[in-house]
Amino acid sequence: MHLSDDETVQSPPAAGDRNAEFTKFMRKYQDMVYSTAARLSGNDAQAEDIAQEVFLRAHRRFEELRDNPRAAGWLKTVATNLTFTHLTRYRKRWVFFSQLQPQDEDGDAPEHEFAAPDSVTDEVQDDERHEFIEAALRALPDHQRLPLVLFHFEEMPYEEIASRLRVSLPKVKTDIHRARQALAGVLARRGITATQLEA
């Protein structure tokens, strides 16, 4: 069966069992859908709206999705596409505002600062570290966070990222490299290094 995110399918009338099954389905995938939208958009409120829209669409196609092993992939694709649509819709607005922000010598936006918890120790607890990394990702400028997330979380190749973002391949590579550098710098200041990761 072929699943595409823009097809519409007539759904049968809602029944109690169907709703219960859909709730189960949603519980299974909601964190994945929300994570995808949140990491790509860098905005939790927008991510919640996007994730809601994904599940509203999934509900329309639930007969096809409920037992489909490709449901997770479909949900992820729809979440990615909707986030892209959302970002494209506001693209002109944020290009305008990004041009108002001061740029450094390399043409990069200045590194964003975000509040780190007070308890900075050598041994950072896992939960705290995960939260810190998510915050560091959110703090990256859009043009760095997007390709980085697509490459490392969505495992999208450089060429596809360039095509999706409609930018050149060298720019994608440069942005991802700078995003990694920025992230590594923030993590290093927090005491998270390659050595600690291996340990």
Added chain:
Amino acid sequence: MTPLEQFIDGILRQQPLRRAPPGFEARVLERLAQQAARPWWLQGFNRWPKAAQLLFLPLAVCFVPLLFRAAGSVTALLQSARYSAPLGVAQSAASTVGTLGHAAQTLGDLVMREIPSAWLYGGVGLAALLYVALFGLCAAFRTLVLTPQHAQY
């Protein structure tokens, strides 16, 4: 894979999924209930009953001539109001519309009579040429100025 790439890849791959907000599930279910409670004619066309979908197209096709006929009736009514009973505001509005229409018609006649047709065709051709040139300039601007290297996303 460079050490930096390896390090960041390792860090990000260890990240667990982010938890959806606590009220998320309830929010989606509430939205679904709201959608289900809406009458069918307020829902998307694809969710209309099949019979309504099938009836809609011929009705829509019939609606267009009906709309024209209704517009004609309203115009006739306004015209008759103009010459018969005084209807206050409606009469004055009809009169204004009539005057404007008459002025436009006079101007059109004047243009057609006084300006040589070769000039008119030339003007239309020039306008079309400028319109095409505008598209060309936009395309050139996109290609030369908004190259991928400069584009932001």
